[in-house]
Amino acid sequence: MSDAVLxxxxxxxxxxxxxxxxxxxxxxxxxxxxALDAAAHALAQRLVGNEPGAAGLEVLMGGLTVRLTxxxxxxxxxxxxxxxxxxxxxxxxxxxRLPTHTPLTLGTPLRGARSHLAVSGGLVVDPVLGSRSxxxxxxxxxxxxxxxDRLPVGVPAGVPAAVEVPPAPPSGTLRLHPGPRADWCxxxxxxxxxxxxxxxxxxxxxxxxxxxxxxxxxARTDELASEGVLLGAVQLPPGGRPVVFLxxxxxxGGYPVVAVVEPADLWRCAQLRPGDPVRFSRxx
Amino acid sequence: xxxxxxxxxxxxxxxxxxxxxxxxxxALSLAExxxxxxxxxxxxxxxxxxxxxxTERAPVEEALRRWDPATGTDPGPLVEVxxxxxxxxxxxxxxxxxxxxREVVERHTSLELVSAFCGFAPGFAYLSGAPEEWxxxxxxxxxxxxxxxxxxxxxxWSAVYPTASPGGWRLLGRTDLALWDTRRTPPALLAPxxxxxxxxxxx
Numbered sequence: 001m002s003d004a005v006l007x008x009x010x011x012x013x014x015x016x017x018x019x020x021x022x023x024x025x026x027x028x029x030x031x032x033x034x035a036l037d038a039a040a041h042a043l044a045q046r047l048v049g050n051e052p053g054a055a056g057l058e059v060l061m062g063g064l065t066v067r068l069t070x071x072x073x074x075x076x077x078x079x080x081x082x083x084x085x086x087x088x089x090x091x092x093x094x095x096x097r098l099p100t101h102t103p104l105t106l107g108t109p110l111r112g113a114r115s116h117l118a119v120s121g122g123l124v125v126d127p128v129l130g131s132r133s134x135x136x137x138x139x140x141x142x143x144x145x146x147x148x149d150r151l152p153v154g155v156p157a158g159v160p161a162a163v164e165v166p167p168a169p170p171s172g173t174l175r176l177h178p179g180p181r182a183d184w185c186x187x188x189x190x191x192x193x194x195x196x197x198x199x200x201x202x203x204x205x206x207x208x209x210x211x212x213x214x215x216x217x218x219a220r221t222d223e224l225a226s227e228g229v230l231l232g233a234v235q236l237p238p239g240g241r242p243v244v245f246l247x248x249x250x251x252x253g254g255y256p257v258v259a260v261v262e263p264a265d266l267w268r269c270a271q272l273r274p275g276d277p278v279r280f281s282r283x284x
Numbered sequence: 285x286x287x288x289x290x291x292x293x294x295x296x297x298x299x300x301x302x303x304x305x306x307x308x309x310x311a312l313s314l315a316e317x318x319x320x321x322x323x324x325x326x327x328x329x330x331x332x333x334x335x336x337x338x339t340e341r342a343p344v345e346e347a348l349r350r351w352d353p354a355t356g357t358d359p360g361p362l363v364e365v366x367x368x369x370x371x372x373x374x375x376x377x378x379x380x381x382x383x384x385x386r387e388v389v390e391r392h393t394s395l396e397l398v399s400a401f402c403g404f405a406p407g408f409a410y411l412s413g414a415p416e417e418w419x420x421x422x423x424x425x426x427x428x429x430x431x432x433x434x435x436x437x438x439x440x441w442s443a444v445y446p447t448a449s450p451g452g453w454r455l456l457g458r459t460d461l462a463l464w465d466t467r468r469t470p471p472a473l474l475a476p477x478x479x480x481x482x483x484x485x486x487x
Contacts (some may be wrong), residue, residue: 017472023295023338024325024326024327025329025406026324026326026335026337027315027326027327027328027329027401027402027475027476028321028402028406028407028470028471028472028475029402029403029404029406029407029408029409029472030406030471031325031406047485126464129466130346138405138406139447140406140466177295177296177297177298178295179296179303180295180296182293192466218449225330225331225332225333226330226331226401226410227302227327227328227330227331227332227333227335228302228326228328228330228333228334228335228337228401228403229335230296230297230300230326230335230337231337232297233296250403250404250405251328251402251403252328252330252401252402252403252404253403254367260296260297260300261297262297263297263299283297283298
């Protein structure tokens, strides 16, 4: 038992508690949820000596200031964000000792969109169906973090990792596989997505990356009977503007899935900002 | 074996498959078969498909060979849903069905439905078993907020909204039953396979 608390002094556009989500309940209508940039989340947890399933904060476009009621190791990964410990600039991507009551501040990212903050001991808000993740679609898990929140921190279980250099990211595209309903598109949807000039739409969120830059033509306009949809599915609504389903996506849908993003590339979607180019390639 | 196979397997990227079957009961039967035997991350029945997420193709093919679509599923638990039939769309449904308001209630309470699958929201069950000729269209534009416990129809499906949400289904009435409770196992009262009967109660 630990009495340590993470105090939230300021938040940006959206800060949520995230872990690896709650897979295994999709047949009950429960989204998977979990950190959008799963690799960055896992790295942050490793750096502070936590188990991979520990919960931290996912911070959209910076703006977060926190402090702790007990000394802990912390790490910030993901977006390239200016980070200050008290009034001192500190690096992201490594474990930092955060003294009691010293503020840690995430500025606006220079590149990328989402940061992941880990605290040794993890955030131990009450789990729901085995996960502490905030699900922005279904409302499961804790509500989004607000200024003034006091989040409980657990007992440190391990020692911080030596400085770990994240692996170099693979090629900068979202690799696409054909979807189960590729034939509902007039033409090869993978080919059309690869050749198109797409950007990340302003209405993109944890539910989906909404693409702008054109529409895909539909070959069929009849209704598809509702079926299960998966993380990374590229869904084609009647308007023809594709959506890549991310962690908080609904578990079933009635619009055809014309392509599927390679799971290893999904972290990129977490780091796109509205207006950023989105490039696709065909999976081998 | 003769005749066309009872299913078709469609890949969904490197780690998932969609299996197409004939109808909702077959999807439910196959989902139970695959969930028991595969160790997949998620097995999601739909209206005519089963999504198998987090597994390779070979073990799914192997499990499919052991599936007999004629077996069906064991009857699930029966849940009786008490309903106050005072929904905003009762008159519209009566018009589509060409009957009186009283007959809408009588028809809806005469059915034994089965939860075919969940989706849209945690615990939102698509209840199948109403005849094809009772299909009703969804609203042209969804309501911004449908209260929790609303009993509703769309196409031939019935459902009860577990939580307040936007929604385009036709509202017949409301129930006080808790459809979703995370302290319960499973948290969904109407998990796939559950049999459901609606019973009229007074407000």
